[in-house]
Amino acid sequence: MIVYLLIGTFAVLFLLGVPVILSITLPSVIYFLLKHVPIDIVAQRFHYALNSFPLVAVPVFILAGNLMNSTRHTERIFKFADSLVGHLPGGLAQVNIFASLIFSGMSGAALADVGGLGQIEIKAMEERGFKKEFAAAVTMASATVGPIFPPSIPLVIYGAVTGTSVIKLLMGGIMPAILAVVVMMIITAIIALFRNLPRAESRAEFAVIWANFKEALPSLLAPVMLVFGMLSGYFTPTEAASITVAYLLLISIFVYRDFNFKALLRATYETIRSTSAIMIIVASASLFSWILAVENFPAVVHSFIGQFCENRLLLLLFVNVLMFIIGMFLDSTTATILVVPIIVPPILASGIDPVHLGIIIIFNLMLGLMTPPMGLSLFLISDIAKVPMGKVLRNVAPYFIALVASLLIITFVPWFSTYIPGVLMGK
Structure with a gap:
């Protein structure tokens, strides 16, 4: 009781x-x-929850994203993406989505993507003739790939909570993120045809693309180095994140020569603030989960979920609906720490791949970020763009449908999540 x-x-x-x-x-x-x-149990549980090597990667990933925001890395990436895909139907809307895939290889978080690229993208799209509410909607929708494509802070936390290989989870997110980007770009092209959205008059000349590529190359190499470092097995996620931070500092100092201590202090402060918020939630939610375990609540959940285990299709649908509803109310960190340890064991017992399940759960939680009543991305983008949330929601509806379609494909075709981890690391 x-x-x-x-x-x-x-x-x-x-x-x-x-x-x-x-x-x-x-x-x-x-x-x-x-x-x-005894009250000292609280300290013990807090220490146990935070004494996790995979969690060390979280503040370092956050610092990497904040360093990108504090310098001109994001502007260079956006400029290169514009010259590459700005001529496609939808123009800068396509650039917005494509740039988010690149930037997500650094930030690892949807809110970092919204905050880092949001102002640049919305301002640029408005200057090209796009309505501000549409620009805000595209920015919010494209940011969902950040926590799926490596590095991913939510996937790191998920791995720490469930004991799933963090590297396998990060590698498993590559193809689902690319799938989501492709589907959103197709939807953008369709919308562009119906609304006659502005775009570049012609394809950028090769010389322009090459010049923008050379300027952005040092910034682009950061996520490439991070991903391939983990793929090769040379780096753990924590080591890869640390090396990426050092690399960003070096190219800011010696290549772009735009480094300043104010930017570093600002990035460090934002990292400390964000990390503190995440870790206190991890510790408190872990304590709450421990209490539920002591009271044998997981057994009740196991019994309930067991009703769906005979039908894997029904079980996967149940997981999607449950996590989507939870994501509407809780942020991804709280939901992962509170809910995942309870529901994952009985689901894995039915034979579902842990990497596949992790991608499904995190994808649903990211959809919750753009969904009322507690969607943090929705609140943030509305504040950045100075547009009422109702207008943003009306414009994001086609992209929401596209993302749900992507999620269903990922759910019922496990190959998208398991192929790369299986090839590179085995079962």
Whole structure:
């Protein structure tokens, strides 16, 4: 009975608008008081939750993304993408999506993508004749590839929580992210034909593309080096992230010569702030999950999910619906720490590949970022673009359908998630 009281308390506090960290922590405190559990267990559980090597990669990935934001790396990438695909139907909307795939190879987070490229992309699209609400919608939708394509902070946290190989998860996200980008670019071309969206009058000359490529090449090599470093087995995700940060600093100092200490301090401050928020949620959510485990709540969930295990199609549909609903209310970190340890074991017991399952879960949580009532990407892009959320939602609807279609393909064709990890690392 007490476990349902705790869950109910959490739900009520969250729906009343209490910050998620307090909504998680207060029920845990109530449990400790009611059960007379020694208070030092809290410190032990916090230490256990955070004493995880894969989690070390999180602040380093965040720092890499913040360094990209604090310098002109994002502008160079956007300029190169513009010369490469700006002539396609949809013009800068296509550039927006394509640039997000490149930038996601650095930031590892949807909100970093929105914050890093959002202002540049929206301003550029508005100057080319696009409506601001459409530009905001494209930016928000394209940012969903960030947490799927490596490096991915949500996938790192998922791997740490479930014990799944982080490298396999990161490699498993490559093809699903590319699939989502291709589908969104097709949808953009269709929208462009119906709305007569502006685009470059002609394909950029090879000399222009080459010049922009040479200028952006040092920045482009950062995600390439990171991904291939992990693919080759030379680097762990943490080592790859650290080397990428060092590389970004070196090219800013010696190649582009645009490095300044203010930018470094700003990037460091944002990294500390973001990491602190993530880690306190990880610690508190882990404590709440431990309480649920002590009260044998996972056994109840296991029994419920067991009803779907005989039909794998039905089970996968259940996972998608459940995680999408959860993503509408909880941020990806909280949802991963709270929900994933409970639902994943019985699902894996049915024979579903852990990498495939991880991609499905994180993809759903990313869709939740752009969905009311708690979509953080929706709030952020609305604030950046100074556009009402209702207008953004109306314009993002075709892209939402495209992303759901991509998710269904990934769900029912496991090959997209498992092929690269299987070839490179074996089963």
